[in-house]
Amino acid sequence: MLDxxxxxxxxxxxxxxxxxxxxxxxxxxxxxxxxPNFAHGEFYMVGAFLTYALVMAGLNFWLAMALGxxxxxxxxxxxxxxxxxxxRGAPPLSLMISALAASIxxxxxxxxxxxxxARTIPTPVTGVLRTPFFIVTWMQVVVMAxxxxxxxxxxxxxxxxxxxxxxxxxxxxxxxxxLMGISMVQVRLATFAIGAxxxxxxxxxxxxxxxxxPTMGVNPVLKAFVVLVLGGIGSLRGAVLGGLFLGLVxxxxxxxxxxxxxxxxAFTLLVLVLLIRPQGFFGTAQxxx
Amino acid sequence: MKALRMAAVCLTALGLTMAHxxxxxxxEILIGExxxxxxxxxxxxxxxxxxxxxxxxxxxxxxxxxVGDQSQMLRLMTEDDHSTPTAGVAALKKLRAxxxxxxxxxxxSGVAPALFPIIDRDSGVTQIVDGTIAEGVTNGRNIxxxxxxxxxxxxxxxxxxxxxxxxxxxxxxxRFHAGFMxxxxxLSETLKSLNATVAAEEYYKLxxxxxxxxxxxxxxxxxxxxxxxxxxxxxxLITRQxxxxxxxxxxxxxxxxxxxxxxxxxxxTEMEGVYNCIPPTTEDYIALGQDKALAFDKAYQxxxxxxxxxxxxxxYDAVYILKAAFEKAGSTENEAVNAALAxxxxxxxxxxxxxxxxxxxxxxxDDVGQVNLRGAxxxxxxEGWVPVPDLAG
Amino acid sequence: xxxxSLHNLGVRFGGLRAVSDVSLTVEQGQIFGLLGPNGAGKxxxxxxxxxxIAPTEGSITFADEAGGPWPIxxxxxxxxxxxxxxxxxxxxxxxxxxxxxxxxxAASAPxxxxxxxxxxxxxxxxxxxxxxxxATLRHLGIALALSLRPRLLLLDEPAxxxxxxxxxxxxxxxxxxxxxxxTVLLIEHNVRFLMALSHRVAVLxxxxxxxxxxxxxxxxxxxxxDVYLGRSAEHA
Numbered sequence: 001m002l003d004x005x006x007x008x009x010x011x012x013x014x015x016x017x018x019x020x021x022x023x024x025x026x027x028x029x030x031x032x033x034x035x036p037n038f039a040h041g042e043f044y045m046v047g048a049f050l051t052y053a054l055v056m057a058g059l060n061f062w063l064a065m066a067l068g069x070x071x072x073x074x075x076x077x078x079x080x081x082x083x084x085x086x087x088r089g090a091p092p093l094s095l096m097i098s099a100l101a102a103s104i105x106x107x108x109x110x111x112x113x114x115x116x117x118a119r120t121i122p123t124p125v126t127g128v129l130r131t132p133f134f135i136v137t138w139m140q141v142v143v144m145a146x147x148x149x150x151x152x153x154x155x156x157x158x159x160x161x162x163x164x165x166x167x168x169x170x171x172x173x174x175x176x177x178x179l180m181g182i183s184m185v186q187v188r189l190a191t192f193a194i195g196a197x198x199x200x201x202x203x204x205x206x207x208x209x210x211x212x213x214p215t216m217g218v219n220p221v222l223k224a225f226v227v228l229v230l231g232g233i234g235s236l237r238g239a240v241l242g243g244l245f246l247g248l249v250x251x252x253x254x255x256x257x258x259x260x261x262x263x264x265x266a267f268t269l270l271v272l273v274l275l276i277r278p279q280g281f282f283g284t285a286q287x288x289x
Numbered sequence: 290m291k292a293l294r295m296a297a298v299c300l301t302a303l304g305l306t307m308a309h310x311x312x313x314x315x316x317e318i319l320i321g322e323x324x325x326x327x328x329x330x331x332x333x334x335x336x337x338x339x340x341x342x343x344x345x346x347x348x349x350x351x352x353x354x355x356v357g358d359q360s361q362m363l364r365l366m367t368e369d370d371h372s373t374p375t376a377g378v379a380a381l382k383k384l385r386a387x388x389x390x391x392x393x394x395x396x397x398s399g400v401a402p403a404l405f406p407i408i409d410r411d412s413g414v415t416q417i418v419d420g421t422i423a424e425g426v427t428n429g430r431n432i433x434x435x436x437x438x439x440x441x442x443x444x445x446x447x448x449x450x451x452x453x454x455x456x457x458x459x460x461x462x463x464r465f466h467a468g469f470m471x472x473x474x475x476l477s478e479t480l481k482s483l484n485a486t487v488a489a490e491e492y493y494k495l496x497x498x499x500x501x502x503x504x505x506x507x508x509x510x511x512x513x514x515x516x517x518x519x520x521x522x523x524x525x526l527i528t529r530q531x532x533x534x535x536x537x538x539x540x541x542x543x544x545x546x547x548x549x550x551x552x553x554x555x556x557x558t559e560m561e562g563v564y565n566c567i568p569p570t571t572e573d574y575i576a577l578g579q580d581k582a583l584a585f586d587k588a589y590q591x592x593x594x595x596x597x598x599x600x601x602x603x604x605y606d607a608v609y610i611l612k613a614a615f616e617k618a619g620s621t622e623n624e625a626v627n628a629a630l631a632x633x634x635x636x637x638x639x640x641x642x643x644x645x646x647x648x649x650x651x652x653x654x655d656d657v658g659q660v661n662l663r664g665a666x667x668x669x670x671x672e673g674w675v676p677v678p679d680l681a682g
Numbered sequence: 683x684x685x686x687s688l689h690n691l692g693v694r695f696g697g698l699r700a701v702s703d704v705s706l707t708v709e710q711g712q713i714f715g716l717l718g719p720n721g722a723g724k725x726x727x728x729x730x731x732x733x734x735i736a737p738t739e740g741s742i743t744f745a746d747e748a749g750g751p752w753p754i755x756x757x758x759x760x761x762x763x764x765x766x767x768x769x770x771x772x773x774x775x776x777x778x779x780x781x782x783x784x785x786x787x788a789a790s791a792p793x794x795x796x797x798x799x800x801x802x803x804x805x806x807x808x809x810x811x812x813x814x815x816x817a818t819l820r821h822l823g824i825a826l827a828l829s830l831r832p833r834l835l836l837l838d839e840p841a842x843x844x845x846x847x848x849x850x851x852x853x854x855x856x857x858x859x860x861x862x863x864x865t866v867l868l869i870e871h872n873v874r875f876l877m878a879l880s881h882r883v884a885v886l887x888x889x890x891x892x893x894x895x896x897x898x899x900x901x902x903x904x905x906x907x908d909v910y911l912g913r914s915a916e917h918a
């Protein structure tokens with residue numbers, strides 16, 4: 001019974017780290033630019049498909065992932081330019097609709113290019129790590145390690161570079177940042193680039209574990225929004241801990257109650273958090289600007 | 290195209306005003322087909338549509354259909370149902386507006402139940418279902434099906450359990466698949482009656498990616514068999530995650546799963562030894578070297594430049610079944626054609642590729658319009674499914 | 683040499699004339715005080731100069747460049763920098779980070795060390811700005827504005843809510859930075875504070891310029907005494 005619990009805990013952390021990986025890019029863009037970027041799921045999807053296409057063309061997985069991420073960075077900046085920048089100062093609903101439109105267009109384009117058939121990227125790391133207490137695949141270990149690396153990289157960028165300071169200042173107080181002479185064009189570009197790259201990396205890694213298809217991004221983004229609400233919008237620590245927490249809850253519900261309740265569990269949690277602590281576990285209550 | 294349709298409408302209108310005196314003034318029989326040509330299910334739908342095109346071309350090239358003393362050509366009208374109920378009903382209305390009275394399709398287990406109440410009340414149309422395996426979508430009056438029903442898939446599962454004497458089973462079923470969900474209790478009972486303990490009945494849904502919780506539970510229960518009922522992308526994933534978590538029992542699939550799709554999601558090594566319990570598919574008939582299947586394969590590849598899909602032969606067969614019914618009825622009146630279909634025997638349609646077994650009274654369709662196309666067991670070896678003949682039947 | 687000139691500046695909000703026909707000149711190196719009762723239009727005037735709101739009439743010339751006022755980010759680039767009554771610091775960032783922000787876009791590094799020393803921010807450098815006490819936060823607000831190396835610093839009621847000792851220290855700081863060449867336009871309710879600091883003062887009343895001159899002239903002006911100083915003195 002205990003080792004079953006340990007195994008379910010590891011399962012939950014592995015699942016949770018996939019949620020956190022997707023949520024990171026989303027929370028960054030939301031936190032800095034206040035854009036509910038539903039198209040993040042499509043950054044994820046395009047990242048997965050490009051990696052798949054390049055691996056099929058004979059490239060090494062990691063190289064394919066890097067090239068895929070670069071292409072998705074360009075895509076992210078393009079989406080910002082076309083879908084979001086013209087709406088600066090528009091109400092959140094307009095941004096949301098624009099994001100949904102971008103998301104649907106990308107899905108349909110992907111369907112035209114790759115068809116809707118599900119496929120999986122050949123796993124770059126095979127095999128299973130068996131310990132006396134639990135079993136975990138090496139690919140899951142890679143995903144968890146990538147989460148740690150991604151968080152470290154974002155932390156370094158945000159806290160150790162001028163650009164990062166500009167991004168954080170903008171997230172704190174957009175108008176004041178403008179007054180301090182910060183170039184919003186640069187901040188937007190950088191934020192979208194980092195967000196898109198995170199999405200693409202998540203897509204490539206998870207596409208080697210899960211099937212990829214044009215609408216594969218829809219569910220993870222919904223889950224990532226749940227994570228954002230759990231962890232607090234705009235908080236990186238919240239995205240990571242919220243993601244892990246959600247993964248654990250889902251696995252425990254499925255493992256000890258019923259698989260049919262797995263999704264219901266997640267969304268019940270969402271409603272509870274919204275009722276009890278609307279700013280999330282790690283968010284601070286929004287100060288009036 | 291528009292002019293042609295106008296002409297067809299005018300001619301049909303003319304035929305209607307002349308009532309029963311001369312039912313076949315036109316020298317064409319309009320056949321409507323309803324399949325998902327876009328969207329996620331188009332992967333199954335397009336090869337079905339192509340199977341129909343191929344049969345229609347063959348029949349027309351060979352002189353058409355003999356109705357009474359007259360030869361009539363078949364003309365095909367294709368509609369896309371996106372595999373959604375709304376688009377399916379809209380497509381049906383479109384076909385009926387063009388006075389299509391013979392319909393082949395649909396594929397989707399969601400679409401067929403939506404069409405059923407409409408067609409069931411419409412004596413002016415005859416339908417042959419060539420795709421869905423959901424229960425309760427035929428009536429034996431004007432709706433027939435030349436595809437297996439889920440319960441017939443389940444027969445093969447029962448055959449396998451009977452032969453292998455498995456002691457326990459855990460089931461993973463796609464809870465959005467109306468067909469599999471419909472027979473879940475019955476199958477569970479059947480397996481229990483074969484002395485297999487049902488250790489767990491778990492559910493997932495199309496598009497799910499993480500099954501670790503259910504698989505961990507399953508591994509701890511150590512059932513002899515893991516039975517997966519649904520679609521191949523998830524089937525592959527569940528199989529993989531179960532193995533990774535240390536499940537060493539027998540994996541059994543119950544799903545239409547072309548090897549090309551399977552191999553896009555799991556390696557051949559991981560699939561080795563997995564059983565599948567479904568009626569033989571196009572690829573099986575070709576693999577078995579059946580003459581008609583080989584000829585079909587050749588013609589299909591020549592015309593479309595790609596291999597046929599799993600269900601292409603069913604759609605192809607449906608056209609020939611209709612042709613035989615027109616000829617036997619000597620009429621294209623729905624009532625007469627329905628009667629001919631109800632009385633039809635497998636040997637009346639020599640062109641059939643699929644291995645239909647006559648019902649006890651010798652007919653192709655039973656009282657509710659269902660063919661006998663029972664599931665057979667196949668096993669994954671190397672790069673694809675191989676029939677396991679000694680288990681079937 | 684004049685740094686800032688307002689030419690018949692005015693703005694209406696709907697039918698309400700908030701400020702009308704204000705013309706004045708701030709000389710390079712001055713501390714220029716702007717007085718007026720509540721609702722006289724002082725903050726509105728500063729908002730127009732700093733580009734936060736656009737005037738409906740009139741214009742400004744800054745450092746011999748006509749055509750102003752400019753939008754706020756362009757004004758900042760020209761060296762017109764303001765503070766707010768509600769300090770606009772980045773509350774989630776540390777004081778040190780706050781002071782570095784100006785350096786992101788600036789051609790030359792901000793005088794961070796001087797500011798830290800002058801405003802006594804050393805002990806709180808690594809604390810989030812949101813944790814600072816009121817007076818320190820106000821200091822940080824002014825330090826942030828100075829970190830942009832302004833030519834003209836617009837201070838909107840910097841002494842509000844400060845104790846007597848804190849007000850004296852603030853006055854000294856303003857004098858120090860003025861001594862380094864920063865021209866200051868000061869809005870303040872605290873008459874004594876403003877009069878003591880300013881080289882020149884103007885008085886606004888109901889959106890119009892009532893008086894312009896030296897503090898001594900101001901104190902002696904009967905009109906000013908009537909509308910403002912008199913009443914204020916009674917209360918003080």
